[in-house]
Amino acid sequence: MADKQNLIWESSGGIIPEGWNLVSLSSLLENPKSMSVGVMYPGKHFDDGIPLIRVSDVKNGGVASKPDFCISADVDEEYKRTRLSGEELLITLVGNPGDCVIATQEMSGWNAARAIAVLRLEDPALRQWVRIVLLSGPSKHIIDSRLNTTVQKTLNLKDIRELPIPMPPASLRESLCSISKKFEEKCLINHQTNQTLESMAQALFKSWFVDFDPVFDNLLASADFKLENLETSLPDELKQKAQRRLAALNSLHNAAECKASLIALAHELQAQLPTKEATQSAEKGTETPVKANFNTNPNILAQHANTHAHFPNEFEHSEQLGWIPKGWKQKYLSDLLEVKYGKDHKKLDDGKYPVYGSGGLMRYAESFLYDGESVLIPRKGTLSNIMHINGSFWTVDTMFYTIPKVPKVAKFMFYHLKALDFAAMNVGSAVPSMTTKVLNSLELLFPSVEVLYKFDRVIEDYFNKIDFNKLNINQLESLRNTLLPKLISGELQIPDVATDEEIVD
Structure with a gap:
């Protein structure tokens, strides 16, 4: 087993310095059942319920604020195996698989969604070290190679258990x-x-x-x-x-x-x-x-x-x-912005220009589709992910970009669109979708030029x-x-x- 772990780590670019040991993540768990996925069926939101950490709540390796979705006490009791005490390590399984969050005492009593693995280590003090290792280049390479990409990138619990963890002297x-x-x-x-x-x-x-x-x-x-x-x-x-x-x-x-x-x-x-x-x-x-x-x-x-x-x-x-x-005047979005379709990026070589899809930044490419201030509006997928960009960029076919028709209007339209309920305007069946017809017909109140500037x-x-x-x-x-x-x-x-x-x- 040790030889296999060494081979996996070293073939992914890792180094094992003298005096270090290489162990599997499973060997650091409190017991074999100390890793579970969270709540599978959360039900409806309860205002005074138990906060549920979802993948969308995990940002920059942490949970910045109390989750806005809460489950009932009955659902929490049904999934009490993943109820947090504040000493766990959380690992995302979808979205950005392998992202880690060290649970804090503030999270005690919260629960986690099924797209998050909840780990209890025998020594909770090791959570910081495990997180460092999992965010390192070799671990990211290993995780990427194990992802199930049939529907969306997904990390399995079995693969997490087998991840090699180099252990230096204390x-x-x-x-x-x-x-x-x-x-x-x-x-x-x-x-x-x-x-x-x-x-x-x-x-x-x-x-x-x-x-x-x-x-x-x-x-x-x-x-x-x-x-x-x-x-x-x-x-x-x-x-x-x-x-x-x-x-x-x-x-x-x-x-x-x-x-x-x-x-x-x-x-x-x-x-x-x-x-x-x-x-x-x-x-x-x-x-x-x-x-x-x-x-x-x-x-x-x-x-x-x-x-x-x-x-x-x-x-x-x-x-x-x-x-x-x-x-102040009534306007339509088409009076202020020209909505443009994104284009395929697969034939572009890597470069310095950001490429955006409805999920956000995807990669950097050699060419740009537009240079200037623009509001990006998802065409398919996460319709609420409105973005403001000022510079050279490319958008793929799941993301509209816009060209301002009025000076200084981009920031105003960015915040106006962010405040709208795009889920209610969804025209898709299986995949949430948006059309130029719906966008161009949006009515809004437009201020004076002095206020806009x-x-x-x-x-x-x-x-x-x-x-x-x-x-x-x-x-x-x-x-x-x-x-x-x-x-x-x-x-x-x-x-x-x-x-x-x-x-x-």
């Missing part, structure tokens, strides 16, 4: 685990920061284009924040929303300052309204209106001068869309920070993937690469 193993953990902690911080930035961007879109917070702020300010001063013709629907927005403003720690700033802005905007004569001159082209700079008013906060000044303070009724900010500038700042963090992650992972194999093989010794902190700082 002191060296602890040092290598410590180095790896510091890399992962720094990568995790960057991932969490990006998740926060993405949440902030989505919240901003909802505030501006769904809840119309700046419009309600301006409307309330025009009435000195006294609801009784609002026009009696204001419909009950808008009055109720205005009441909720006023309550939100009053809950701010600097509510008085914000309201005073918005009132000052409302007065400035009123003073800037053109006279009848000025309007006539502008229409004749004899006078060009000058946009006021409200930042010069010390009573107006910068956030209001830079944002709220671009929004109206009134609503108007649209037969198609209901009550909308005054001056302002949104693009703000979101661009978020995207730049996210890209910078992604670059840091890639650099850390590249360094880790270069360093750890050399340490594992004995090519480098721990003293040769300074202290743990110096390696990753």
Whole structure:
């Protein structure tokens, strides 16, 4: 058995340094039955149920937040063999087979889906080392060679049991685990920061284009924040929303300052309204209106001068869309984006340009299909996987790409499409599918050019920070993937690469 394990490891590019042992993963289990797949039949979601970890919850080697799907207590009891205590190792069987998650105490009491293997090691302290090995080049090569690809890439429990695990002396193993953990902690911080930035961007879109917070702020300010001063013709629907927005403003720690700033802005905007004569001159082209700079008013906060000044303070009724900010228009997706089909990539050689399918990044190829800012929309498969790309890329036939017809519209459309329920628009039977006809006919509310450009500038700042963090992650992972194999093989010794902190700082 040992000779077979050695042959498998070495034929996959692995090295066994002197003083190390090579064992099968099964030999590290608590007992032969200490590896199981999770819940096979989860049933419907229960709001107050048991969190169920699915493959989609596993990102970057961890579970970033509490799963949004929960099973009933009865289902959890039926699959209690995979109920977590917080000392397990989880291995994905589909999606990205072989990805590993070290269960934490926060996950105690949760359960796992059938596409995840739950392992209990005799020594839970070895989980970090096993994870390092399984994410190494030789292990990935072995796992890829064992995948069942009949329907989708699937890793079997039998193959997991037989995976070879090189075991160094305990002191060296602890040092290598410590180095790896510091890399992962720094990568995790960057991932969490990006998740926060993405949440902030989505919240901003909802505030501006769904809840119309700046419009309600301006409307309330025009009435000195006294609801009784609002026009009696204001419909009950808008009055109720205005009441909720006023309550939100009053809950701010600097509510008085914000309201005073918005009132000052409302007065400035009123003073800037053109006279009848000025309007006539502008229409004749004899006078060009000058946009006021409200930042010069010390009573107006910068956030209001830079944002709220671009929004109206009134609503108007649209037969198609209901009550909308005054001056905003109804549009169709076809007015804003040209939807294009992806193409086959199989004949392309490897290269530097990313290739995307409905599941995400597939590979890098020698050529690109489009260069520029684009929103990618799945045609088949995971219809909700909307992506924003800015650069040179290729999409396959399961992913539409789009060409903006309006300047600065890509980010706005990205967040608009992400908010839609594409599952409800599925036109496929066996495989979820989308068509250009459905996409082009989508109706939406389109803001003024000033608001659109302002949104693009703000979101661009978020995207730049996210890209910078992604670059840091890639650099850390590249360094880790270069360093750890050399340490594992004995090519480098721990003293040769300074202290743990110096390696990753």
